Amino acid sequence: VPVQYGLYSSFMGCFVYCFLGTAKDVTLGPTAIMSLLVSSYAFHEPVYAILLAFLSGCIQLAMGLLHLGFLLDFISCPVIKGFTSAASITISFNQIKNILGLQGIPRQFFLQVYETLRRIGETRAGDAVLGLACLAALAGLRVMKGRLPRPARAEPLAARVSYLIVWTSTTARNALVVLFAGLVAYSFQVMGSQPLTLTGSIPQGLPAFRLPCFSMAAPNGTIPFRSMVEDMGVGLAVVPLMGLLETVAIAKAFASQNDYRIDPNQELLAMGFANILGSFVSSYPITGSFGRTAVNAQSGVCTPAGGLVTGALVLLSLAYLTSLFYYIPKAALAAVIISAVVPMFDAGIFRTLWRVKRLDLVPLCVTFLLCFWEVQYGIVAGVLVSGILLLYSIARPPIKVSEGDVLLVQPGSSLHFPAIEYLRDAMCSRALAASPPRAIILDCRHISSIDYTVVVGLAELLRELRKHGLSLAFCSLQDPVLQVLLSADLEGFQHFPSQEEA
Template identity: 80%
Template structure:
């Protein structure tokens, strides 16, 4: 025992354990000049993408544009040390910005506090190895949420394309007021926004049709393709730069037909504690009241942030043939948000779009994030004065083009073809997210949970005739299934004349709880009163031990179904006759399964 106690700290401090907690130590000793070149290209490319997107996503979150940049660099540095995916980039995203706008009342103080608390929750989940909780959010719920978010975010930007002001943020009111005031559209904003949309869509389509570069081709051909690829990849930055130059030209001529971003504070954010209270005009809002105001956001924001990051990391790990550590990803995400709150960040997560750009540019290690983070810091230090001239219509076009692909219309058709019941959580999530995001997500998870519990409460049971009645559950038996099993036993064995002996084949039963054991005890007594037997076969060792420990009266067990049949002395004709049964029509289905 003492030896084991001495070995425990050694294992905790072993180099292998340190490597697990600091994944940078795995790839840093092997780092090469070739990797540096590719990481540099990837970092610059992602940096040119993240700066305009950060400005735009701050608008979605309802915060001043500089907070988008404040949120864009901490994840780059933290993930380089702690991340297990070479491709993932952390920063502001459309979905997280939408969630933030739902909980922080357009107030940076609430946004920063939400970042701090989300980081603490995510960090705790990682340390406690609670990543498995994410498995309870089903794919239909995720698809329903992301599709609704795509529609909500896109329509939220229509007002900036049209140059409308004072439009409510609630989706249904937003739709009503936008169409009611469409006559107030500013021609300059609308024209610029549509042009930016057309250019972004054109460059996106062009990128998908650029042939791969081959070394055997002429140098001029390779260079031209590389220029086209770089232009299409950095399209967000180029469109925003073009729009800003156009707006600046009009400003020099003494007129301004566009709605501009306006003054942006220059310089890096101060490194300070997150606001644990908030001073208002005549009072102070204490920490406890701020937490109450954040409400469901303290559960929804960290959960969805982890879900988005893990989903992206898994997708690119599978695509590029490497593995990720789920709990380590939770630690990286939690520490990013925790430290980000000290530099005025709002909650961040993995970005699918920027991660895709990172992977396509051939990034080799998370070190590419160091270049991206440095570009964001340089932008904050020296370029914020230029952000004044960026038209809001151009940023709106960037957002719409970024979130439009998130709407997956094919999922409805796919689920209709594969499993129609899964359309229920999908549609519930999709529709309720237009009312309130948190209601849609929670309702979708609850509906998915009810569907899951229904299959536990009504387990499928295969019935067949072997001289005696053979009942074979095809999954575990837990307490919600007690009544279902009792009803099946009564209907097919005890309520018939004469009563029939039953063999309960538990070959597929991998677990059984106490309530089910007590239910089986009652059934054994009922069978004994009718003068017939209930016999068990094929019990796995740990399930058998549970039943033996309960010391059930009249309990009989045989290792296999054949031995159980011999024990009953049944005369078999060598043929297996499958009965028809339906729980709703007193008939067995042709498959011999009841549920």
């Protein structure tokens, strides 16, 4: 779609998320991933893209109203760490082409690496010098802010004013660097030579506030709403779900880093309203932006009200300042993004998980590696692997077996239908292998819930043990479990308050 639709998609989400979002750092807007998905299902037609935003928002809003946010809790910490570490690398490398002044570099990471290295001889000296200078300035200002001592109240006024000037400069370092680079580019333009790659012309003017079109004019007639929905097909599920996954993964990452919590249901509502209202101003589907969110966090944004400033600046720029954007060098913008996302790479998480729980390295590495292919595939694969590991722990609960005059079996967690065959096999094999075969006491102190399949399995276990002349007694049953077993009226069911009585 035309370039201005990117700007149309950049302000409404900021305003809505400021009032409804729960993460202070997150910025909603167009992203590379979402743009690629929309291009697949909107056929490069703005009318389709805007309608997709409206319908995606309706789906997300419905999920929020139905309190389906708990589904997003299945995005585990290793998945988030894998995503943020990979995203910091891919986004940084994606900006290297702008630092070097290269054109026509593909978006896919591995092709990007290959093409950048192959064409590194085409580097524009002006872009490279400016980009590296901006990176050095941003790094220096960031270090300076971290080491800046707070002046005491007894300090002279001049010292306090100096501190305020330095603090403001280091906090607003991104804006200062871009402003300085723009002045350099303008100076070269005035002198008649331009060694820098500039942002270029952007159409000026605000979009009209109106309902999205529910039909589209075509050369051979009008495409009705139903046909448009059928054309978008599976995109109506993929786009809203991927938008949610990306936004929540980003929100959780920055919430963990900056020590606050998010509400998944509220995030669903915020995303839904943002996309619905965004479609009224010609926005295509939006999601959380990792790069812009990182810039927000590194700039010292303390509340969601930062979204008001961002949205207002986009509107102001659309209305009056698009001509000034022409002179902003791409290398300076790339330096700002790189300096914001690089600190998100967490090399220590690999060592930590190796020490704490090595199995969690599996979803971490799956997410990390697949995110280099496509971010959405990495997140989905990581969630699936985490789910499989979770299901495996349910299907194979820890079982402690103590042998004595009787066989004491103590499951370490609640029993659900995938685990009953495993429990039956463990109990029968140990009881019958003992010499002589022994009765069994099932200690249920750690079992807080069971389902009907478990009840059926326990009934079959009782029958099997009776055939071999063995008994099974239950002890330390919690009330909910006891009520289920009593209601099932199991033949031969015996229960006792403690192990000793059993």
